[in-house]
Amino acid sequence: MKPKQMKIAVAGLLLLALGGVAGMTLGRVAQAPDVHADGEQHSTNTGEGHDEDEGLRLSDEQLRAAGVELATAAPSELAGRLILPGEIAFDADRTAHLVPRVSGVVEQVAAELGQAVKRGDLLAVIASPQLSDLRSERAAAQRRVELARVTLARERQLWEEKVSAEQDYLQARQALQEAEIALGNAQQKLGALGSAGGNRYELRAPFDGVVVEKHLVPGEVVGESTAAFTLSDLSRVWATFNVAPRDLAQVQVGKLAEVEASDLGKRVQGRVxxxxxxxxxxxxxxxxxxxxxxxxGAWRPGLPVQLSLAGTARQPAVSVPQSALQTLEQQTVVFVRRDGAFVAQPVRLGVSDQGQVEVLQGLVAGEQVAAAGSFALKSELGKASAEHSH
Structure with missing residues (x-):
């Protein structure tokens, strides 16, 4: 035999020996049969010597040491989840944009930005000539009422004594009623403004909350519609999000939703x-x-969040725990136990809910898969592949 031919023969014997040792210990991961939704298995072997019974073989002791737990693929009722981005916003039902309601000059600002206030707390004081005019109007109305009462008493007496006509008495009574109406209007105007006396107008908090905006400083001239403060009750907030028309059927008033803020590491439940x-x-x-x-107060307006709502419940053909899923060669796989060996089986997935995921293709009900600890099998598979490559 020539030297060159002898070298080729020796190399071939070494490769055969290494392949046999690897097959006896860890085995080789073969392309598993493709199990379709109809339950029929279709072999995808390529004729390269990969048998269906080949796979990753680990003893029960090794499985326990690696923390691998088995689960059975079985039907289960899954609702699926609708995941939508959103953000925290003020509760519009408990947010007020306060205005002075009178024109004047800011005399005092009693509340600061970010301050928590109680209902009725003083926010600002405004000196207003308008208040002086209203007080004068009320005083004039009071004097007219007093005069009208005196006139009515005199006309009643004259009418009873047959000195004057009944018409004069009726006119005096009407004048008193009109004067009383004018006085009532003047008093209501002052009462609605909540003035403290003189020409001073007091702006007070309408409910418990936090001053989230402040636009007043002492000496500033303001009008009746000037934005003074924004007050919001931050003990409740809204998570706001947008819903596409195709998803509106899954978003119903009163439905529970999970709101998660990754920046805070917090997740809470609320209702639509x-x-x-x-x-x-x-x-x-x-x-x-x-x-x-x-x-x-951790959920601050402007914070980005993710909302999750349950979809329509349905019963899939097969589902497995999400912990069983692994990525191998850019495919989603589960490790199925067949004839004592674990085979990396590619799967096509559907909806997921509460830790379970629907398998549309690749598994049939009753098959055992590695759930918790399945990453350990992926690692062992990587070691076996590395040994075969050398």
Whole structure:
């Protein structure tokens, strides 16, 4: 035999020896049969010596050491989840944009930006000539009422004594009624403004909340519609999000929703309180709101969040725990136990819900898969592949 031929023969014997040792210990991962939704298995072997019974073989002791737990693929009722981006916003039902309601000059600002206030707390004092005019109007109305009462008493006496006509008495009574109406109007105007006396107008908090905007400084001239403060009750906030028309059937008023803020590492539950009746002109989506309790103030307006709502419940053919899923060679696979060996089986997935995921193709009910600890099998498979490559 020539030297060159002898080298080729020796190399071939070494390769055969290494392949046999690897097959006796860890085995080789073969392309598993493709199990379709109809339950029929179609072999996808390529004729390269990969048998269906080949796979990753680990003893029960090794499985326990690696923390691998088995689960059985079985039908289960899954609702699926609708995942939508959103953000925290003020509760519009508990947010007020306060205005002075009188013109004048700011005399005092008693509340600062970010300050928590109680209902009735003083926010600002405004010196207003308008208040002086209203007080004068009320005083004049009071004098007219007093005069009208005196006139009515005199006309009643003259009419009873047959000195004057009944018409004079009736006119005096009408004048008193008109004067009393004018006095009532003047008093209501002052009462609505809540003046403290003289020409001073007091702006007070209408409910418990936090001053989130402040636009007043002492000495500033303001009008009746000047934006003075924005007050919001931050003990409750809204999670706002947009819903596409195709998803509106899954977003119902009163439905529970999970709201998660990855920046805070927090997740809470709330209920959908509003779904818009109109679609946005630009987005062509409907706005919706979830009401959240916010006792510690952690959910601040403007915070980005992710909302999750349950979809329509249905019973899939097969489902497995999400922990069973692994990615191998850019494919989603589960490790199926067949004839004592674990085979990496590619699968096509459907909806997921509460830790379970629907398998549309690749598994049949009753097959055992590695759930918890399935990553350990992927690691062992990587080691076996590395040994075969050398």
């Amino acid at each position: 309180i509003r779904v818009g009746n109109l679609l946005g002109e630009q987005s062509r989506m409907a706005s919706a709101h979830v009401l959240l309790d916010n006792p510690d």
